Amino acid sequence: MTDKLLTISNLDIALPEGSERRLAVENLSIDLSPGETLCIVGESGSGKSLTARALMGLLPAPHVRATKGKVLFCGEDLTQASEPRMRQIRGSEISMIFQEPMTALNPVMTIGGQIDEVFRFHADMPPRERRKRAIQLLEDVHLPDPKQIVAAYPHELSGGQRQRAMIAMALALEPKILIADEPTTALDVTTQAQILKLINEMQDVHKSGVLFITHDFGVVADIADRVVVMQYGKVVETGTVDKVLNAPEHSYTQALIASVPSLIPRAPRPRSEHIVLSGKDVQKSFGGGKSLFGFGKPNRHVRAVKDVTLDLRRGETLGVVGESGSGKSTLARCIIRLMDSDSGSILLDDVDITSLGRSEMRPFRKRIQMVFQDPFASLNPRIKVGQIISQGPMIQGEARESAEARARELLEIVGLDERAFNRYPHEFSGGQRQRIGIARALALDPEILVADEPVSALDVSIQAQILELLDEIREKMNLSMMFITHDLRVAAQVCDRLAVMRYGEIVETGATGDIFNNPQHSYTQELLAAVPGQNWDRKLAT
Amino acid sequence: MADFWKRFSRNHQAVLGLLILCCVIFLAAIANIIYPGDPFLYSKFPLSPPGENGFLLGSDSIGRDVASGIAHGAKTSLLIGLIATLAAVFIGVIFGAFAGYYGGIVDDILMRVTEVFQTIPSFIFAILLVAIMKPSIESVVIAITVVSWPAVARLVRGEFLALKNREFVQACHTLGMGDVRIMLAEILPNCLSPIIVIGSLMVATAILIESGLAFLGLGDPNVMSWGFIISDGRSMLRVAWWICTFPGIAILITVLAINLVGEGLNDALNPRLRERK
Numbered sequence: 012m013t014d015k016l017l018t019i020s021n022l023d024i025a026l027p028e029g030s031e032r033r034l035a036v037e038n039l040s041i042d043l044s045p046g047e048t049l050c051i052v053g054e055s056g057s058g059k060s061l062t063a064r065a066l067m068g069l070l071p072a073p074h075v076r077a078t079k080g081k082v083l084f085c086g087e088d089l090t091q092a093s094e095p096r097m098r099q100i101r102g103s104e105i106s107m108i109f110q111e112p113m114t115a116l117n118p119v120m121t122i123g124g125q126i127d128e129v130f131r132f133h134a135d136m137p138p139r140e141r142r143k144r145a146i147q148l149l150e151d152v153h154l155p156d157p158k159q160i161v162a163a164y165p166h167e168l169s170g171g172q173r174q175r176a177m178i179a180m181a182l183a184l185e186p187k188i189l190i191a192d193e194p195t196t197a198l199d200v201t202t203q204a205q206i207l208k209l210i211n212e213m214q215d216v217h218k219s220g221v222l223f224i225t226h227d228f229g230v231v232a233d234i235a236d237r238v239v240v241m242q243y244g245k246v247v248e249t250g251t252v253d254k255v256l257n258a259p260e261h262s263y264t265q266a267l268i269a270s271v272p273s274l275i276p277r278a279p280r281p282r283s284e285h286i287v288l289s290g291k292d293v294q295k296s297f298g299g300g301k302s303l304f305g306f307g308k309p310n311r312h313v314r315a316v317k318d319v320t321l322d323l324r325r326g327e328t329l330g331v332v333g334e335s336g337s338g339k340s341t342l343a344r345c346i347i348r349l350m351d352s353d354s355g356s357i358l359l360d361d362v363d364i365t366s367l368g369r370s371e372m373r374p375f376r377k378r379i380q381m382v383f384q385d386p387f388a389s390l391n392p393r394i395k396v397g398q399i400i401s402q403g404p405m406i407q408g409e410a411r412e413s414a415e416a417r418a419r420e421l422l423e424i425v426g427l428d429e430r431a432f433n434r435y436p437h438e439f440s441g442g443q444r445q446r447i448g449i450a451r452a453l454a455l456d457p458e459i460l461v462a463d464e465p466v467s468a469l470d471v472s473i474q475a476q477i478l479e480l481l482d483e484i485r486e487k488m489n490l491s492m493m494f495i496t497h498d499l500r501v502a503a504q505v506c507d508r509l510a511v512m513r514y515g516e517i518v519e520t521g522a523t524g525d526i527f528n529n530p531q532h533s534y535t536q537e538l539l540a541a542v543p544g545q546n547w548d549r550k551l552a553t
Numbered sequence: 554m555a556d557f558w559k560r561f562s563r564n565h566q567a568v569l570g571l572l573i574l575c576c577v578i579f580l581a582a583i584a585n586i587i588y589p590g591d592p593f594l595y596s597k598f599p600l601s602p603p604g605e606n607g608f609l610l611g612s613d614s615i616g617r618d619v620a621s622g623i624a625h626g627a628k629t630s631l632l633i634g635l636i637a638t639l640a641a642v643f644i645g646v647i648f649g650a651f652a653g654y655y656g657g658i659v660d661d662i663l664m665r666v667t668e669v670f671q672t673i674p675s676f677i678f679a680i681l682l683v684a685i686m687k688p689s690i691e692s693v694v695i696a697i698t699v700v701s702w703p704a705v706a707r708l709v710r711g712e713f714l715a716l717k718n719r720e721f722v723q724a725c726h727t728l729g730m731g732d733v734r735i736m737l738a739e740i741l742p743n744c745l746s747p748i749i750v751i752g753s754l755m756v757a758t759a760i761l762i763e764s765g766l767a768f769l770g771l772g773d774p775n776v777m778s779w780g781f782i783i784s785d786g787r788s789m790l791r792v793a794w795w796i797c798t799f800p801g802i803a804i805l806i807t808v809l810a811i812n813l814v815g816e817g818l819n820d821a822l823n824p825r826l827r828e829r830k
Contacts, residue, residue, distance in 0.1 A: 349723050369731070376729035389720035393742040403728040451724065 015083075016187055016220045017043040017066070022080035022090075024061050024070065024244075035061045035075065036244045043188065043220040048211075050223045050231045050252075052267075053241035054470040059224045062241075063190045065090075066222070067107055068097040085187070103133040106181040110193040112173035116165040122149070122176045123161030129183040148179040151216075152209055171202035175209065182213055189214070190222045195230065199334035200497065204541035207234055226471065228271045229500070229544025232256055240264045256547055270475035272500040274548040276523040280327075280507060287491050288323040288346070288379070288459055292355035295338075295345050315341040316352070317515040323459065328485065328492040330506030330523065332499060332538075338515035339495045343461050346493065347381050348372055359459075377407050377455035384464040386444035390436035396422075396447055397432035403454045414454075421450040424487075425480060442473035446480065453484065460485075461493045466501060478505055499542050503527060511535045560821040567817020573810035577803075581628035588621035592777040600793045611795040613785055619796055623803050625777040630807065633690065634759040637697035642752050644698070645705025650736050652706070653713025664710070667703045675700035679762055683771045690773040693766055697759045708751055712744035746819050753815025757808040764804055779804050 024036040036058040043049050051059045064070050065077055068089060082089040084105065089097070109115040117125060126145040130136050136144070142161070149157035152175040165173055174194060181189055191210065195203035211234060214221050225231060231238055231252065238255040240248040240263065248261040259265045295316040315338045323329050331339045345352040348364060356365045364375050383389035390399055400418035405411060419429050425446040436444055445465060452460060462481065466474040478501065485492055496502050502509060503523060510520045511532065519532040530536045562568055596616035598606040606612070610620040652663040670678075679696040686692035716722060717740065725735050760779075766772055767780025768787075779800040786796025 344723075347727055349726055369729075373729040376727060379727075381724065381727045383720040383724060385720055389724055391721040391739055391743070393745075394739070402730075406729050448724075451728075455728070 014044060015042045016045055016085065017041075017222075018081075018083040019062075019066075020081050020083070022062075022065065022082060023078045024058070024065055025076060025078045027074040031056075032243065034078075034244055036065070039080070039244075039246055041239055041246070041249070043222060045187070045220055046214065046218045048214065048221040048223055048234050048236045049239065050225060050235035050237070051239045051241060052225060052228065052231055054226060054267075054472065056243070057241040058244035059241050060192055063107065063192050063222065063224055066188075066190060067101055067105060068092070068094075099133070102129055102186070103184040104186055105188040105190065106184075106186040107190040107192065108174070108177045108181050108194045111197050112170065112177045113165060115177060116173060118165050121162050121164055122168070126161075126176075126180050126183055129180055133184055144183070145179075148183055149176065151182075151213070152176070152179045154179070169202075170198055171205060174198060174202075174206050178206070178209060178213065182217065182219075185217050186219060188220045188222060190224070192224045193226070194223075196225070196227070200499070200543075201334065201537060201541040203230075203543065207543065210234070227543065228256070228268060228471070229542065229547070232544035232547035240267070257550065267472060270472045272475070272478070272498075272504040273551070274500055274503050274527070274542060274545060275552050276503045276527045279522060279524055282327050282507060283325040285325040286322045287325050287360060288493075289321065289358045290342075290346055290355065291320050291358070293319045293342065293345055293357065294353045294355050295341055295350060296353060315515050316345060318355070319512075319515075319517055321510055321517065321520065323491050323493055325458075325491050326485075326489055327507040328494050328505055330502040330509045331493065331495045331512060332497065332502050332509055333512035334497060334538075336514075337512040339512050340463055341515075342512070343381070343463050343493065343495050347379055347461050349381075373407070377403070378457055379459040379461065380452035380455055380457035382445075382448050382452050382460060382462040382465045385468055386441045386448060387468075389448050390444055392436055394435075395432070396434055396436060396439075399436070399447065400450050400454050403451060407455060417454060418450070421453055422447075424453070424484065425450045426476075440473075441469055442477060445469065445473075445477050449477075449480065449484070453488070456488070457490070459491045459493065461495075463495045464497065465494075467496065467498060474501070481505070499539065511538065557821055561817050564817040564820055566813050567820070570810040570813025570817065573806055574814055577627050577807050577810065578631065580624050581631055584621075584624035584628055588618065588624050592621045592625040593617065600789070602793075603795050610799045611793065613782070613793070613796045614789060619782060619799055622777050622782045623779065623800055626779040626782065626800065627803065627807075629690070629776050629778040630760045630763060630804070633694055633697065633763045634756040634811075637694045637701065637759045638752055638755045640694070640698040641701035641755060642705050642748060645702040646709050646741070646748065648702070648706035649709025649711075650713055650741070653710035654717055654732070654736055654740070656714070656717075660710070663706075667706050670699070670703045671707075676762065676765060679766060680769065680771060683766055688766075688771050688773055690776055693763055693772060696766070697762050700762070701755050701759065704755070705748065705751060708747055709744060712747060713740055716740045716743055746822050749822060750815050750819045753811050753818065757811045760804060760808060760811075 019042070020040045022036060022039040023034050026033065026035045039062060041049065051062060053059045061070065061075065066082060066089065070076055077090050084100070123142065123145050126148060127141050130141045130144065145161055146157045149160050154160050154172060154175050160168070160176070168176065195206050198206060207230065210221065223234060235252040238250060238252050239246055240255065240261065242263050248255060248259065248264045255264060256268065259268055293316055296312060296314040298312045319342055321329065331342065333339045341350065344350045346357055352365060356363050359375055359378060364372065367375065397415060397418050400421055401414040404414040404417060419432055422429055422431050427443060427446055436447065439447065465481070466477050469477060484490065494505055506523050508520065509523050509526045510517045511534065512518070513534050519526065519530065519535045526535060527539065530539055594617065596612060598612055599614050599616040601608050601612045603609065603611040608618050608620065610623065612618055648663050648667060652660040679700050682696035682699060683692050686695065722735060722739060725739050763772070763778065764780030764783065767778045768784040770784060772778050772781050782800040783797050786793060790797055
């Protein structure tokens, strides 16, 4: 077993008593060779992150601990290693990068200081040498102007730069194993592509083994050599990336892969020319205000939405895609009148609703409804599901009995049991809550549904179900939908037309198929090129 | 309701607190039956130790029955604590809710007003108010209310600030719900737990402030209270320890019991904690 860097055999990790299941990880056996990338894929709660923590000896003991099995690292059993020995190994032999670089970096220490710490704890080096190495490392991860970044604090860097700095830190002592726990999940797609490239590059240089934990099959297709699929703490399938992605054997893997939305846009649908909603030159900026007595600096002025003009036709789904900070959510909130736009007009059929007051707006509310992103924040935890759904129609003047009857009906339409009516939201899972959110929006029989990243907080199999549900109700109720997403795979499967946003502006609009096959604007091209797993999609399509 | 009680009773300390609190309330209710007549009435046995001359807890310097004083004082303390807290919570919730919900200039104005009240040390402010208004039970209640509400306002403002941008509140806007209804029916229930906890702590603080005021001779001279007995006995602590000790213990136990109940209410009312069975 000398050629393997890491061999985990029959590992069990126990959860505290009274948890959902007894073992977080059950009978896990995997191995990793030098220079290899092993992806652990699974949905939330599959035990993939705990596996990584077990390797680092970072399980939240004594409640969660490894009860059985071995973790052999170059022949040494890490489950038996003493704490001082583990400290030696961490950082120098095995290191880890995390999902959220902002929380993984210490906000009150400079980047240089944090890299310096790694050297101080593990290597005997004079300060001057350490600083030189730190700058060298930052240069290796392609950070611009490393001399300045050494002295910068984490908040002064962008998300991608922070993740680069994390990688520099993790690679400082040329570890044999790099564990990456969803390192690109919090990043935009273009940044993600860069970081993945960087990890690959670093691996080539250092010949380290990479254990990459992710839920994203696109990423897996791009970087993995071998894949381990986990479900409920058990490995259901292992194999080379080709075999697992293209010829999965286990039914769970098959289901997971089937629920990954394809990048090939679906066939265009016949469309109506009737415009139900349009925005003209919509503008919105934030900040610039002052405090009561005029003390202090005025806030930074940000133009979130600049001169956006768009149309939504009856029965179509218009996708608004863009990276974080592109203003897509702000645009949606302006259109649904949750925020007042600074200028421009929003027309619902032919009525300008931009400057309607609250009570004038009320009759229009029921025609345009919204589905929110976070299924945990979008339902009031103190109110029963039945009431959440029925209160909309009641505000609009419907009688309690008919509103409640309608709510029960809607629960069935969105695929929930009627007993959900008298329960509180916290008794439901994320996907079920999103169904409740959809039922609430549908309760008013809207013509237009604005969906703000409705599936981005959900696991891929749940995501597929919710998308299917949205599709179904769109057909059934002849809804027009404005669908905001950062995920181009989802956009390809859901939207008839796309509007691509950057820095508050729409840079390109067009039919989904046209945009995917023949993007005009350079930013759209860049965005499409960055989507992980493209080769895999092409292979599946042929 | 049965469900709520089940959750509450899982916390044994809270049940103990409730039990003690019930005893104190019961004592206050039957004070006129077990000790009929004026608690200020003096006898010819000054400074008799507990158990002698028919005084269960002894008598003070002019022969007033300490036990009778505690029983009658319980009513005063509880009433003042309850009324002052309710008033303070009412004012505080209104201030905090408007400031947090509307933000901007409304928030600025309401919070500056709150800060003016907060900059004055509360007990000294209470003394000042009672001294200006002349000592009476009403003025004590008003003084305690005035010094207590800013804490509630700040708490409620914070909760409203955090909750008003939550997606479920935005969803209510898209349904066309009015502001007042959003504040009362949607946001307020979500900050009930901290309000109940701070409220229960405030009842305890109010009882302490009232005792403190009475101790300084600023209580209502016609109403028996625990602070009054302590104030009366403090100069004789070395010869007659019982005069200060028993009302002191009464204050301690009552305040403790109220805190325990508050804590238990918090656990029982928070739906997220319910899952931890």
